[in-house]
Amino acid sequence: MTALDPMASVSLHAIVLRRRDLGETDRIVTLLSQESGKLDAVAKGARKPGSKSSGASELFTLSHIQLAEGRRLGIVTQWLVLDAFTRIRAELGLLARASYLCELTDKLVDDGEPCGEVYDLLRGALSLLEIGHGHPDTVVHAYELRLLEERGYAPALGCCVRCGKEWKGSPAAFSPMAGGLLCRACRGGVEATVMVRPATIQTMHTLKSGELTELGAMEWKPGVAAEVEACLNGCVRVRCERDIRSARFLEMVRGTEV
Ligand SMILES: [Zn+2]
Incomplete structure (x- = not known):
């Protein structure tokens, strides 16, 4: 992924290819995006029951996301689920x-x-x-x-x-x-x-x-x-x-x- 400018945020259409736990409540998701190819990002609070990012960070969910710069990985700050493939x-x-x-x-x-x-x-x-x-x-x-x-x-x-x-x-x-x-x-x-x-x-x-x-x-x-x-x-x-x-x-x- 190209380095983001400090405080910059990008808008991406992305499908979750893989996910794994991070810390107590977060997840790292591997996304395939239309605009920037494959990248890893942090889904904050994704393991908190009922959180917005919980369902959106499920495998193969398609979302429109906002990605902000983090220390090492980008952080997904917004998820708009386009298709959950129920x-x-x-x-x-x-x-x-x-x-x-x-x-x-x-x-x-x-x-x-x-x-x-x-x-x-x-x-x-x-x-x-x-x-x-x-x-x-x-x-x-x-x-x-x-x-x-x-x-x-x-x-x-x-x-x-x-x-x-x-x-x-x-x-x-x-x-x-x-x-x-x-x-x-x-x-x-x-x-x-x-x-x-x-x-x-x-x-x-x-x-x-x-x-x-x-x-x-x-x-x-x-x-x-x-x-x-x-x-x-x-x-x-x-x-x-x-x-x-x-x-x-x-x-x-x-x-x-x-
Ligand atoms: Zn031959």
Whole structure:
């Protein structure tokens, strides 16, 4: 975050990505803001029951905030909650997915770098989960692919990542470590590849490039969901140096869903 002038205050639109306790009654929140990227700030009194900042500093709440300079971190002096995503909070499956999107974003975005596009993506994905737009994993996988692309880590889906040979619609090998599809000639000796059917590659194309608001109508062909999940889990693991705790939780929740 850029240093604030003494007594200066800035106005930001921000989503809470992470929070942890500070002292007796406060919290430190990691925010993804539209204007200044990712930053940490102090939410004073956030652990006092009934305080204004208590609800506003909950995970993935979207607020319009005033941020004043503090000694080490900025201090949120005002919260205007724009969306508390109450439906997501009420459903375990949605809560697990929204928590995962936030943790993934936190892991892949560095403090202070401009990332208005990532903010828009995350806000859009949370809104789609909230209104129940299609299968929630459609939103999750579209977000994973778009976030990876935004960060410069998009897997190669149109050609072999090694030799550049164009993919012509046949079953192929996908290697998260190599960064995408591998043709028959290049896949030898590459570990941890996922064999994927053409429909899986086509689905990942659509998830990456289709209009986000139109993905709700997307149909998942049998077997495709598991392959997309395996490919993208692999890509995310390669790019995140640390373990994603909420991914394990989401895995558990998915296991209980029919
Ligand atoms: Zn090749």
